[in-house]
Amino acid sequence: MERLQKILAGAGVASRRKCEELIQSGRVQVNGETVTELGTKADPAADVITVDGKTVGAQKKMYIVFNKPKGVITSASDPQGRKIVTDYLKGINERLYPVGRLDYDTEGLLLLTNDGEFAHLLTHPKHHVAKTYLATVKGVPHGTALDKLKNGIMLEDGMTAPAEVEYYDIDPEEKHATISITIYEGRNRQVRRMFEAIQHPVTKLKRISFGDLYLGNLKRGLYRHLTKEEVEGLIKLARTAGKPGNRPTPKKDK
Known part of the structure; x- marks a missing residue:
């Protein structure tokens, strides 16, 4: 027996939070009876579970790493008709949804899956899964400015957690610099806002790793399936609540 929202998320219906909303709104039935109470348990092998009248069956779990180009929406649809990640x-015929987000102007590593439990595990704030970005900024921030980012900096939604920050590349004329930054949170546009706070706005932003998974040589606009070992590694990392201070220096792209 498993919690109903876990069964629905595992079957790829939606994220666990969205599945909880489906239950509370009376759209889920177990053996013909509407269930609205969170925590209700069912047996996916014996019970007939439906959402809006459609039977929920077992679904092959899929895990994708995608190199998102700039100018693409991290969404399953866009009313303005812009390019979306899917x-x-x-x-791929399965319905996949992103694990977290990358904003419209940010490129790089994006995970997609139909495993709601996996997505929830990696994005829940208490798990502190590291995400590393290469941020190209205007000018060259002094070390004291980067120290502010390392120690935590005040934004409009509160103080950020400590980050790992170091120089990655500096323009000889010092018109811009590329900074490697690893954060352990997932606030909206967080990296961009952090650099704006030290007066060095971001002109280009690329995510190169999520946990211990690196983008590597995956070309822009292409995807690949994660290996079983990669999936298990991400799950283990999230469950052990990764801590700052254990990240390797990112390798430069060839």
């Missing part, structure tokens, strides 16, 4: 998932 436009690039040719040959």
Whole structure:
């Protein structure tokens, strides 16, 4: 027996939080009876579970790493008709959804899955899963400015957690610099806002790792399936609540 929201998320219906909303709104039935109480348990092998009248069956779990280009929406749809990440998932018929987000102007590593429990585990704030970015900024921030980011800096939604920050590349004329920054939170546009706070706005932003998973040589606009070992590694990392201070220096792209 498992909690109903866990069964629904595991079947790829939606994220666990969204599945909880479906239950509370009376859209889920177990053996013909509407269930609205969170925590209700069911047996996916014996019970008939439906959402809006459609039977929920076992679904093969899928895990994708995608190199998102700039100018693509991290969403399953866009009313303005702009490119969305699933436009690039040719040959995949499963309904996948992003694990977290990358904003419209940010490129790089994005995970997609139909495993709601996996997505919830990696994005829950208490798990502190590291995400590393290369941020190209205007000018060259002094070490004291970077120290502010390392120690935590005040934004409009509160103080950030300590980050790992170091120089990655500096323009000889010092018109811009690329900084490697690893954060353990997932606030909206957080990296951009952190650099704006030290007066060095971001002109280009690329995520190169999520936990211990690196983008590597995956070309922009392409995807690949995660290996079983990679999936298990991310789950283990999230469950052990990764802590700052254990990240390797990111390798430069070739």
